[in-house]
Amino acid sequence: MTTDTTTNKDRPAATPAGETVLDAKGVTMRFGGLTAVHSVDLTVNSGEIVGLIGPNGAGKTTFFNCLTGLYIPTEGEVRYKGTVLPSKSFKVTAAGVARTFQNIRLFANMTVLENVLVGRHTRTKEGLWSALLRGPGFHKAEAKSKARALELLEFVGLAEKADHLSRNLPYGEQRKLEIARALASEPGLLLLDEPTAGMNPQETRATEELVFAIRDMGIAVLVIEHDMRFIFNLCDRVAVLVQGEKLVEGDSETVQQDDRVIAAYLGEPFEGAPGSTEADATGNEENS
Amino acid sequence: MTTQNTAADTPTPKHDHTPTGLIAIPEGPARAMATGGGILTIISTFMAWTWTSAFPGDLTVYGYPGGLQVLVLIAGILTTLFGLAGYGIKGARTLAPGGADAALKYASLAAFTTTWYTIISISYQLGGLANLDPGGWVAAIATLASFTGALALPFVRPHTYAIDPEDTGSEQFKHRLRNGLVIFKGAFAAEAPPTPRKLPGYLEILVIIAALAVGLLVFTYGIGTEYDELFIGFLVTVAFSFAALTKAGLVARVSTYTARHRNVTLAGAFAAAAAFPFTQSDDQYATIGVYILIFATVALGLNIVVGLAGLLDLGYVAFLGVGAYAASMVSGSPSSPFDVHLPFWGAILVGAGASLIFGVLIGAPTLRLRGDYLAIVTLGFGEIFRLVAMNSDGTSGPDITNGSNGISSIPNLKILGFDLGAEHTILGFTIGRFANYFFLMLLITFVVVLVFRRSENSRIGRAWVAIREDETAALAMGINGFRVKLIAFALGATLAGLAGTVQAHVTYTVTPEQYQFANTVPPNSAFLLAAVVLGGMGTISGPLVGAALLYLIPSKLSFLGDYQLFAFGLALVLLMRFRPEGLIPNRRRQLEFHEADLAPGDTPPPTVLSKTGA
Ligand SMILES: Nc1ncnc2c1ncn2[C@@H]1O[C@H](COP(=O)(O)OP(=O)(O)OP(=O)(O)O)[C@@H](O)[C@H]1O
Ligand SMILES: [Mg+2]
Numbered sequence: 001m002t003t004d005t006t007t008n009k010d011r012p013a014a015t016p017a018g019e020t021v022l023d024a025k026g027v028t029m030r031f032g033g034l035t036a037v038h039s040v041d042l043t044v045n046s047g048e049i050v051g052l053i054g055p056n057g058a059g060k061t062t063f064f065n066c067l068t069g070l071y072i073p074t075e076g077e078v079r080y081k082g083t084v085l086p087s088k089s090f091k092v093t094a095a096g097v098a099r100t101f102q103n104i105r106l107f108a109n110m111t112v113l114e115n116v117l118v119g120r121h122t123r124t125k126e127g128l129w130s131a132l133l134r135g136p137g138f139h140k141a142e143a144k145s146k147a148r149a150l151e152l153l154e155f156v157g158l159a160e161k162a163d164h165l166s167r168n169l170p171y172g173e174q175r176k177l178e179i180a181r182a183l184a185s186e187p188g189l190l191l192l193d194e195p196t197a198g199m200n201p202q203e204t205r206a207t208e209e210l211v212f213a214i215r216d217m218g219i220a221v222l223v224i225e226h227d228m229r230f231i232f233n234l235c236d237r238v239a240v241l242v243q244g245e246k247l248v249e250g251d252s253e254t255v256q257q258d259d260r261v262i263a264a265y266l267g268e269p270f271e272g273a274p275g276s277t278e279a280d281a282t283g284n285e286e287n288s
Numbered sequence: 289m290t291t292q293n294t295a296a297d298t299p300t301p302k303h304d305h306t307p308t309g310l311i312a313i314p315e316g317p318a319r320a321m322a323t324g325g326g327i328l329t330i331i332s333t334f335m336a337w338t339w340t341s342a343f344p345g346d347l348t349v350y351g352y353p354g355g356l357q358v359l360v361l362i363a364g365i366l367t368t369l370f371g372l373a374g375y376g377i378k379g380a381r382t383l384a385p386g387g388a389d390a391a392l393k394y395a396s397l398a399a400f401t402t403t404w405y406t407i408i409s410i411s412y413q414l415g416g417l418a419n420l421d422p423g424g425w426v427a428a429i430a431t432l433a434s435f436t437g438a439l440a441l442p443f444v445r446p447h448t449y450a451i452d453p454e455d456t457g458s459e460q461f462k463h464r465l466r467n468g469l470v471i472f473k474g475a476f477a478a479e480a481p482p483t484p485r486k487l488p489g490y491l492e493i494l495v496i497i498a499a500l501a502v503g504l505l506v507f508t509y510g511i512g513t514e515y516d517e518l519f520i521g522f523l524v525t526v527a528f529s530f531a532a533l534t535k536a537g538l539v540a541r542v543s544t545y546t547a548r549h550r551n552v553t554l555a556g557a558f559a560a561a562a563a564f565p566f567t568q569s570d571d572q573y574a575t576i577g578v579y580i581l582i583f584a585t586v587a588l589g590l591n592i593v594v595g596l597a598g599l600l601d602l603g604y605v606a607f608l609g610v611g612a613y614a615a616s617m618v619s620g621s622p623s624s625p626f627d628v629h630l631p632f633w634g635a636i637l638v639g640a641g642a643s644l645i646f647g648v649l650i651g652a653p654t655l656r657l658r659g660d661y662l663a664i665v666t667l668g669f670g671e672i673f674r675l676v677a678m679n680s681d682g683t684s685g686p687d688i689t690n691g692s693n694g695i696s697s698i699p700n701l702k703i704l705g706f707d708l709g710a711e712h713t714i715l716g717f718t719i720g721r722f723a724n725y726f727f728l729m730l731l732i733t734f735v736v737v738l739v740f741r742r743s744e745n746s747r748i749g750r751a752w753v754a755i756r757e758d759e760t761a762a763l764a765m766g767i768n769g770f771r772v773k774l775i776a777f778a779l780g781a782t783l784a785g786l787a788g789t790v791q792a793h794v795t796y797t798v799t800p801e802q803y804q805f806a807n808t809v810p811p812n813s814a815f816l817l818a819a820v821v822l823g824g825m826g827t828i829s830g831p832l833v834g835a836a837l838l839y840l841i842p843s844k845l846s847f848l849g850d851y852q853l854f855a856f857g858l859a860l861v862l863l864m865r866f867r868p869e870g871l872i873p874n875r876r877r878q879l880e881f882h883e884a885d886l887a888p889g890d891t892p893p894p895t896v897l898s899k900t901g902a
Contacts, residue, residue, distance in 0.1 A: 068764060093766035105761035107754050117747075118754045122766030124747050128775055131746030132739060142746070185766050 018046035019081075021189050021220045022097070027066050027076035029059070029244075036062040038244040039076070042222075044189060049211060049221045051231040053255075054241035055265055060224045061102055063241065064191050067222075068092050068099050081188065094122040098187035100178040102194045102224070108167035112158055112177055115166050116149035119184025149184060156180045156210060172203040179210065183219075190214060192223040196230055208234055232256065240264070309440035310475050318440035322392055323371025325434020329364030329399050332430055333357040335423025338410050344515040347410070348421070355518055356406045359525040360427060363399035366529055367434055370395050370536065374441075386537025390478035393438045394535055398528030400435040402521045403427045409517050439475070446474035478535040492545040493552050499542045500553075504560040504567075510840060511573045519844040554737065561730055571720030576843065578722050581729040582791050583811040584835035587819040588736050588828065589783035594817065595826035596744060597776035598756025599655070600663040602805065603670020605813040607643045607781040609803035611788020613677065614642035616695040616798045623690045623697065632703045636789045643785025644778055646673075651777035655770055658759065670805055670813055677800040694799030701728070701793050708793070725794045732790060733832075736783050740828055743779070752776050753826075808852055810839050818860060824870030833871055 022044040029037040037059040044050045052060050065071040067078055069089035078085045085092050098119075107115050124145055130138045153159045156176040161169065166177055175195055182190055192211070196204040204227060211234055215221055225231050231238060232252040239249040242264040248255055255261055309318060337347040337357065345355020353361045373381050373388035384391050407428050411417050420428075448467040451460050487495075506526060513519040533539050546553040565574050590604045618638050620629025630638065654665045681691025689695065700709025700721070708724040719727075743749045751772045754762040763769050792798050801807075806814040815838055823834025842852050863870075 070760070070764065089760075089763045090766045090768050093764060099764060101761065101764075105758050105764075107757035107761065109757060110750070110753055114750055114753075118750050118762070118767070119765050121747065121751055126747045128743060128748050128779065131743050131748050134742060138746070145747075181765065 018048070020044070021046050021048075021081060022067070022222065023079040023082075024063075024067060025077050025079075027063065027073045027078065029062050029066050029071055030074045036244050037066060037073070037241075040241065040244075040246045042239055042246070042249075044220050044222050046188075046220050047215065047218070048236045049215050049223065049234050051235035051238040052222060052224045052241060053226070053228070053231055053238060054247075058241040059244040060241050061193055062244075064099060064193055064224065067191065068097060090122070093185050093187075096186070096188040097191065098182035098185045098189075099191040100175070100182055100193055100195060102197065104171075104174050104178060106166040106174055106177060106181070108165070110166060111163050112153065112166050112169065113146070113149055113162040115177055115181050116152055116184045117145055119181040120145045120149060122185050149180075152180045152183050155183070155213070157206075171198045172200070175199065175207070176210070179214075183214070187219060189220045189222065192221065192225075194224055194226065196225060196227050204230055308445075309442050310472070311436060311440040313437070313440035315440075315442055318437045319371065319374055321433050321437025322396055322441065323368060323374070323434075323437075325430045325432075325437060326364050326367030326371050326396065326399070328430035329403070329427060329434060330361060330368060332423050332427035333361040333364065335426060336421040337406065337424035337427060338414065338419050338421055340414065340419070343410050343413060343419075345518060347406075347424075350423075356402065356521045359518075359521045360399055360403050360406070360431075363395060363402055363525055363529060364431075366395035366532055367392065367399050367438075370532065371434075373536075383538070384536040385541060386535060387478050388536065389438075389441045389443065390476055391532045391536035392441065393435075393476055394528050394532035396431065396434040396438040398525050398532065400431040401528065402525050403431040405521060405524065406517070443475050443477070446470050446477070476535070478537070487545075489549075493549055495542060496545050496549060496553055497556055499546075500556045500560045503557075504563060507836070508564060508567050508573075511576055512568075513844060516845055516847055519840075523841075554741075558730065558734055561733075562727065565719060565723035565726055566717050568723070571722045574720060574722040574726050576839070578726045578729055578794055579810075580836050580839045581726065581733055582787050582794070583815070583819065583839050584832045585729065585733045585736050585787045586784050586811050587816050587823070587831035587835045588733070588740060589780045589787070590816050591820045591825065591827075591831045592740055592743065592752075592783070593776055593780035594820055595831075596749060596756065597752035597773055599773060599777060600659070600666075601777070601780070602663050602667035602813055602817070603650075603673070604666070604780070604784065604816055605803045605805070605811055606670040606673035607647060607784035608788040608791065608811065609673055609677065609798075609800075610646045610781075611639035611643045611785030612792040612798045612802075613689060613695065613788075614785070615639035615789035616698050616792040619695075619698045619792065621695050621698045623693070623695050625688055625690075629699070632701050635701070635793075636786060639789030639792070640782045640785040643788065644782040647778040647781025648774065651774045651781075655773045655777060667805060667813075670803075674800045674803050677803075689800070692800060694797050695792075696797040698792055698796050698798070701790075703728070722794070725790060729787075729790050729794075732786050735786070737828055739779070739783065744826075748772065748775065806853070808842065810835070810842075818856070822860070822863060822870055824872040827870070827872050830870050830872040837871075 020043050022042070024040065024042045027037055027040045027042075028035065040059075040063060042050070042052075042063075052063070054060050062071065066073040066076075067085070069085065069087055069092040072087045080092075080095055080097055083095070085095060085097065107118060110118070124141055126138055126141050130141075150159060150162065153162055156179055158169075158173060158177055158180065161173070166174065169177060175198075179190075179192070179195065195211070196207050199207065208230060211221055211223065223231070223234070232255075235252065237249065237251060238255045240247045240255060240258075240261050242260075247260055247264060248258045250258075309315075311318075313321070333353040334351060336350055339348060341348055345357075347354055347357055369383055370388045370392040373384040374392055381388075407420065407424055410419055410424065448470055449463075451463050451467075453460075455463065510519070510522055510526070513522050530539070564577055568574055586604070586608050589607075590601065593599050593601050593604065615635045615638060617624045617626050618628050618630040618635055620627075650666070650669050654662055654669070657665060676685070677689045678692055679685040680688040681693075683691075700707060702708065706712075706724075708728065709721050710724075711721070712719045712724070751762065751767045754765065754767060755769055755772060759769055795802075804812050806812055810816070810819070819834035819838050820831045821834075822830075822838065823832065824830025838856075842848065842856070845852075848855055867873075
């Protein structure tokens with residue numbers, strides 16, 4: 001591709017330039033003939049909230065799946081704190097990257113507390129023998145996990161509902177529970193896929209506060225969202241994905257004022273925008 | 289953005305404010321009829337129902353009830369008690385914390401069905417109504433009056449929707465039918481009972497013990513039923529009486545107590561089960577007891593695999609077979625290719641170990657598959673095991689299992705010098721061979737129950753449930769799905785191997801036919817799965833109750849004969865339609881299937897723990 005899509009030359013000084021937490025290089029994901037994500041580079045630094053936006057079908061969720069080991073990218077490399085992430089999703093979580101899902105995927109018939117306890121899985125060791133023999137170590141670990149889970153439920157504001165079945169929670173609370181469950185794995189990076197989808201304005205506001213609080217806990221956040229107010233309020237940096245390629249990256253203002261972004265959202269192929277060439281010249285193989 | 293808008297305008301439900309019954313009799317006479325009918329029912333059971341003892345159970349005696357009359361007597365007593373409770377009589381009212389009327393309906397239904405079933409059987413078998421004695425007529429009229437009266441009791445009409453006059457005739461008919469069903473169901477519905485007051489601990493434990501004693505009594509009675517009619521009457525009476533007790537709120541009350549005293553309940557249930565052989569005068573029913581226990585224990589092991597981890601294993605009985613074969617080979621049996629005779633501990637280690645290895649060997653390649661594929665592959669492996677055992681007879685394969693003749697004349701186990709094959713006298717009771725094995729098997733059941741309870745309520749158990757609920761999300765939460773599933777699979781296999789060891793010694797002979805996918809004698813894979821589903825997935829008492837029923841029903845109802853599997857299939861279909869969560873529902877499952885019945889925020893009653901103690 002010829003278009004230089006990154007515009008990170010004037011990054012605001014306010015952004016804490018910490019160490020690089022996530023470093024994705026040239027991530028490409030093809031499904032048969034469809035290239036859902038094409039050569040995307042993205043970094044997330046510690047203490048940052050980074051937004052990932054783009055029209056429907058742009059490949060945002062697919063990109064997340066590539067980061068978290070749900071998909072193995074066709075090309076490219078994802079590093080977390082300097083080491084290449086393993087290709088199994090449970091190992092990615094163990095390494096320190098946790099996520100939520102766009103279409104909520106709670107354990108519907110488990111209680112709210114149990115959902116969070118499942119999130120603790122990677123940070124606890126007790127196996128079958130320990131469960132069967134129930135030594136003092138088992139009880140100690142269970143008590144600790146439970147205390148930590150309740151703390152997290154308190155944090156997202158679901159403590160009184162600890163014993164409810166998660167399926168019975170209203171939509172907004174289910175999203176919060178997903179966040180609590182992800183936090184239970186003590187991640188260094190949290191990936192949120194449309195955390196405010198289906199929420200009313202007050203709930204969206206509360207979620208903003210929640211994300212800030214998570215950042216303040218020292219967890220870097222990468223968030224996909226269609227609610228632009230939410231994104232621009234929240235993010236230190238925003239990357240725009242259009243038809244699988246990163247179009248622009250920069251602070252809120254840069255992105256907001258970029259014509260190509262506006263055009264992409266309005267659906268007009270901007271000249272020179274990625275994808276437009278493919279759309280126009282069907283059949284013509286690109287030579288890059 | 290707002291998704292939480294107010295409910296859309298639905299047609300206003302028609303709500304009848306003056307409660308009436310299904311039958312137009314005023315409340316006063318109706319109640320009197322129901323209660324009086326109950327009393328008369330009790331009296332009638334002390335009279336003769338027929339003139340000849342040709343009908344089994346000897347219903348010809350005045351003075352005391354016999355056979356089916358005993359069942360009618362119990363139903364009559366329940367009817368009377370709930371009838372009196374309906375009048376608000378002080379002592380009786382505590383019997384029905386959830387309201388007496390629905391309970392009365394079920395109790396009188398129990399009396400009515402059992403009585404009329406008896407009357408009709410007598411007339412049919414002996415050739416005409418002339419064979420009925422006055423007692424039979426009294427019973428028939430009393431139960432009919434009682435049930436009619438109960439049906440006439442007013443109840444709160446459920447919401448129904450008015451019929452749209454513009455609908456086509458058939459639509460209107462369907463709608464009427466649906467409304468009728470809703471009202472009919474409403475007639476038998478009861479409100480959730482109020483949460484019981486906290487009694488002093490010892491009183492609650494006394495209640496639990498009483499409930500367990502009743503459970504043991506019912507179970508012993510059921511095992512001891514000697515003819516088809518009695519067993520059918522028993523099933524009908526127990527089913528409707530249990531429904532009555534449920535509606536009265538008693539079951540919920542007992543289960544709050546059992547939930548509060550789980551360990552006492554567990555210990556009590558096992559004590560009740562251990563008391564079972566002492567209630568028997570000979571070894572005949574202890575035999576049934578052992579087979580039920582083996583079946584139930586294996587079903588409980590399967591419940592870890594299916595109910596907790598959600599792995600549909602259609603070849604589970606193969607693990608029982610592996611355990612049994614392995615144990616039989618080291619038992620010193622003359623037809624075993626190995627000339628070894630290990631003591632009990634060695635045998636059980638070999639049995640469980642072999643199943644464990646087999647479980648891992650089968651699990652490792654297959655557990656990478658999901659859902660239906662896993663079911664099909666396990667089904668295949670189950671059959672492969674049987675065929676290999678069948679063909680390793682020295683002619684079509686290596687000489688290991690002695691082919692279809694199996695490993696026979698397996699000597700009895702000896703544990704610490706205690707010969708399980710011999711009769712012993714304990715406290716004046718004669719404990720025969722099968723009773724010995726019953727105790728041994730009970731010990732193994734206890735181990736399996738403990739394993740189930742402890743693993744369920746731990747990190748690994750939560751991981752299993754998470755995998756069952758949503759495997760992708762579970763992986764994304766850091767659970768090594770394959771590993772965790774393999775543990776569940778191997779654990780289930782090991783537990784089946786334990787049971788297999790005992791089974792080999794109980795049955796003397798191990799043959800490949802014992803381990804088919806579907807067969808008329810449990811345990812086989814299909815029945816095991818059915819026991820889990822029937823009893824309740826993910827619960828401890830569910831598979832135990834399910835196994836007991838699935839064992840007793842085919843063995844008691846000899847007339848079913850060739851139609852047994854057909855009846856079994858039909859029963860499963862009906863069950864899945866009307867009670868998909870099983871007889872003893874898991875708290876989660878109950879919510880899953882009957883969410884609509886509960887107001888949001890309602891907490892359902894906690895899981896019921898074992899009642900039969902078997
Ligand atoms: N497993 C898959 N197989 C084939 N195509 C896929 C797969 N997953 C995603 N796609 C395709 O990849 C493209 C990107 O989808 P993706 O879900 O990543 O979009 P998105 O940016 O998250 O959109 P939205 O904002 O609607 O969530 C879509 O065209 C989608 O159909
Ligand atoms: Mg998406």
